[in-house]
Amino acid sequence: MSEYLPNIIFVSILFFGLYFFVRNLNRLYRNINLGKEINTRDNKKQRLLNMCKIALGQGKIIKRPVSGILHVIVYIGFIVINIELLEIVLDGLLGTHRLFSNYLGSLYGYLIATFELLAVLVIISVSIFWIRRNVIKIKRFFGDNMKGWPKNDANFILYFEVILMTLFITMNAADLRFQEMNSGNLISSYVADFFKGYSNDSLHIIERVCWWAHIIGILIFMNYLYFSKHLHILLAFPNTYFAKLNNLGEINNLNSVTKEVKLMMDPDMAFSNDGTDSEEIEKFGASDVMDLNKLQLLNSYSCTECGRCTSVCPANITGKKLSPRKIMMDTRDRIEEVGKNIDMNKDVFVPDGKSLLNDYISKEELWACTSCNACVEECPISIDPLSIILDMRRYLVMEESSAPLELNNMMSNIENNGAPWPYNQMDRLNWKE
Ligand code: SF4
Numbered sequence: 001m002s003e004y005l006p007n008i009i010f011v012s013i014l015f016f017g018l019y020f021f022v023r024n025l026n027r028l029y030r031n032i033n034l035g036k037e038i039n040t041r042d043n044k045k046q047r048l049l050n051m052c053k054i055a056l057g058q059g060k061i062i063k064r065p066v067s068g069i070l071h072v073i074v075y076i077g078f079i080v081i082n083i084e085l086l087e088i089v090l091d092g093l094l095g096t097h098r099l100f101s102n103y104l105g106s107l108y109g110y111l112i113a114t115f116e117l118l119a120v121l122v123i124i125s126v127s128i129f130w131i132r133r134n135v136i137k138i139k140r141f142f143g144d145n146m147k148g149w150p151k152n153d154a155n156f157i158l159y160f161e162v163i164l165m166t167l168f169i170t171m172n173a174a175d176l177r178f179q180e181m182n183s184g185n186l187i188s189s190y191v192a193d194f195f196k197g198y199s200n201d202s203l204h205i206i207e208r209v210c211w212w213a214h215i216i217g218i219l220i221f222m223n224y225l226y227f228s229k230h231l232h233i234l235l236a237f238p239n240t241y242f243a244k245l246n247n248l249g250e251i252n253n254l255n256s257v258t259k260e261v262k263l264m265m266d267p268d269m270a271f272s273n274d275g276t277d278s279e280e281i282e283k284f285g286a287s288d289v290m291d292l293n294k295l296q297l298l299n300s301y302s303c304t305e306c307g308r309c310t311s312v313c314p315a316n317i318t319g320k321k322l323s324p325r326k327i328m329m330d331t332r333d334r335i336e337e338v339g340k341n342i343d344m345n346k347d348v349f350v351p352d353g354k355s356l357l358n359d360y361i362s363k364e365e366l367w368a369c370t371s372c373n374a375c376v377e378e379c380p381i382s383i384d385p386l387s388i389i390l391d392m393r394r395y396l397v398m399e400e401s402s403a404p405l406e407l408n409n410m411m412s413n414i415e416n417n418g419a420p421w422p423y424n425q426m427d428r429l430n431w432k433e
């Protein structure tokens with residue numbers, strides 16, 4: 001029985017790690033589905049292409065070459081090295097040691113050597129990220145909404161990646177010396193020199209400790225994702241697939257307005273055949289997260305908090321309160337708050353007297369937006385902060401009639417004079433005189 005103890009412990013750890021991971025994914029799915037339906041079933045080929053180009057191919061992130069290339073190294077390194085995770089899981093389940101080496105022969109050594117090279121590149125890239133963030137203090141990583149958890153989260157994940165990669169290399173090095181091999185494991189053969197003179201027992205313990213810490217670390221990492229901006233590792237794919245395909249300047253029609261106009265033209269539409277109200281009156285625009293659509297909520301969970309959007313936002317650059325990154329972070333914070341409310345109240349949302357508007361995002365922020373789309377253009381994973389801003393403004397104008405005075409004047413002029421200027425249509429060409 002005791003010979004199977006490591007396997008039993010491994011299966012238990014794996015089970016709990018995956019159980020909590022799936023539970024978090026379910027919660028995420030439920031929260032995103034609190035949003036309104038949106039049609040994203042059109043043009044599947046184009047959507048797939050966008051996903052391959054932007055999420056898989058990292059097409060937009062490379063626009064800023066320094067951070068872009070470093071990000072690509074970490075991304076590729078992390079994905080490729082995790083192929084080795086498959087071997088760890090199989091070894092843990094079957095009680096084998098380096099299972100793939102039995103089948104791949106000398107290719108195995110080259111494969112591990114490649115993984116190790118990538119692991120070192122990841123460590124270098126992550127160290128540069130840390131320096132950019134904490135020593136050079138690049139402006140876009142800072143701001144009022146980047147204190148506390150968002151700041152710590154960004155650093156935690158960098159430490160996490162260094163620890164995982166170091167464990168991987170140390171595990172290989174200890175194993176190499178233990179087996180007295182001189183294979184082509186490029187990096188670990190250098191590290192193995194540090195273990196000269198260690199007894200076999202010590203080497204075995206080091207290798208095992210690293211092995212267990214590596215797999216436990218990866219399971220912790222997977223479960224940490226839900227609480228971190230690094231959820232984008234998973235969500236960048238659906239986010240780029242479902243992203244809007246229309247031209248950037250194109251603003252969607254509000255279904256609620258279309259319905260209202262149709263009702264004005266045909267009041268009978270308000271009643272079904274049995275004479276009762278056929279549809280609930282819809283709200284115009286959005287004041288809370290449930291008024292947003294599913295894509296907007298998916299956007300909020302996908303945001304990497306990189307601040308590229310805010311760094312190009314003309315409103316932010318000229319000192320206004322608006323930050324498109326904050327719009328996305330606030331939306332995520334609010335949908336999380338709503339989700340917890342539902343969890344605590346047996347799957348029903350109990351009104352908490354709060355809303356996205358005012359409690360998270362102020363009118364001042366919303367009206368500072370020039371609707372230039374620079375943030376949408378800049379986002380490396382096709383997030384659209386402007387669509388949330390526009391929906392919330394629509395609510396302010398159509399439900400609360402609380403547009404700024406200048407806009408109210410302009411809208412009255414359009415209504416009365418057919419143009420934004422305060423002149424009678426007949427006087428429009430007076431300037432010629
Ligand atoms: S659309 Fe609005 S939020 Fe986005 S960059 Fe332009 S001004 Fe800023």
Ligand code: SF4
Nearest residue numbers: 303304306307309379
């Ligand atoms: S919206 Fe896009 S650009 Fe802005 S912080 Fe999030 S991921 Fe970065």
